Amino acid sequence: MAIYQPSKDVLLAAINAQNSLTIKATDIIYSAPKDIRGTDQETTTQRNTLVKVSAAPVGSTWTGKKNVFYNRLKLSDLTTLIGDTLQVGSVDKLYDALVGLNNRYGFAFEEADLENSDLEWEPDGRTGSLELIAKADSLGWIGMVTFKLAKGDESLQSAVTVTTLNGLKYPNGDMGSVAQTATIAEIYSYPFDFTTQRDALLAFEPGVLSAGTTLNNLVGILNPITGTTWVASNAASWGLLGAEITYNGLNKAEFPTNSKYKYAMAIKLPATTTNIKGTLYVQYNDPDDPNEV
Structure with a gap:
């Protein structure tokens, strides 16, 4: 269980990662977690918590239920x-x-x-x-x-009680007087360094992302670095199906990116994704050459 993300998001991401699934938060419901410390279940699983994950009764593409064993974090460790x-x-x-x-x-x-x-x-x-x-x-x-x-x-x-910027623009192009109803993608993506994925990223070409290997590969690149649960579907939260890669190459001065990065990939998010809006800018460099002197 991670510390710097909401618990329910981390648990769902772990379930998806461990089982190669793309379950959405709206697909499932969690039971109340059970503390199994001091029981045979803890000895067997080396985990301190059991929760039952069930398919949501309405709108889920999944059926049934499963027990999930995992470790909740101790507040005392903070x-x-x-x-x-x-x-x-x-x-x-x-x-x-x-x-x-x-x-x-x-x-x-x-x-x-x-x-x-x-x-x-x-x-x-x-x-x-x-x-x-x-x-x-x-x-x-x-x-x-x-x-x-x-x-x-x-x-x-x-x-700060005044939350609009009259006369100024947000990085997504909206005037500051426009109240934002979703995370601004340009701001969200700015801190992340994707240099470790340079070779894989250079292989992406402009175009709309449909279901398949290319979309799955992009999700696999984004999630470990951002810590977010991006999914290869049209989910309202973090869905990438239908996104469009509008550019991938050398960084440009007109992009809202960090100039220290050599490359940038622009991903226009689909209208179906409502919790984050705008264009993601995936920034990366050539890896350092350990033999260079």
Whole structure:
């Protein structure tokens, strides 16, 4: 189970990857996870959690149900990664702090993961303590951990209330006054480096992506690097079927890409994908030559 993505997305991606499937989130429902620590099932599977995955009763192309064994992460392990102190803004309940904590530390906690604990502040309002307690039915987390609190700065999402940019344009070409209803693909793809896939990427040619090997190969390249569950279907979330490769070659100055990359592939997302809109720019370089001096 990964830390920096929503638990349900990570679990579905693992199921698909381990079984060469393309199940969509709308195809299935999860049972409440069962803690199997200290049981024969843990000994046999070397996993701490059992969840039953069933086909959704409406709209799913799948039938039946399967038991899935996996490891939920211990909240107590977070102190190894980030220490025992959290910086938090001026709030008194955990749910009010989740946006800031996720932004500051890169987590993807949801209210479904954690109890809405009180932030216990000292009289000076500068220090305190917080118990993070996993809900029993959290798909990704188990246990609890106590953090020290330090008064931190506010998150942008809580401090910036004006969310449009009048007179300016977003990277997708929309004027800043236009409210965005989906992730902007140009911004989403900017941080990723696909240099390790240079040879495979150069083989892609412009054209619409239909079902088949080319589309499957692209999904296989994108998912490990982005950590997102792209699928080779017309799913509303992360579906690539019908996307169009409009360019693949040397990077261009007019692209909203990082100029340090030699190559760029532009992928216009299909209208059927509604959670992310625009054009993905897959950026990559020639790999370093270990023999070059």
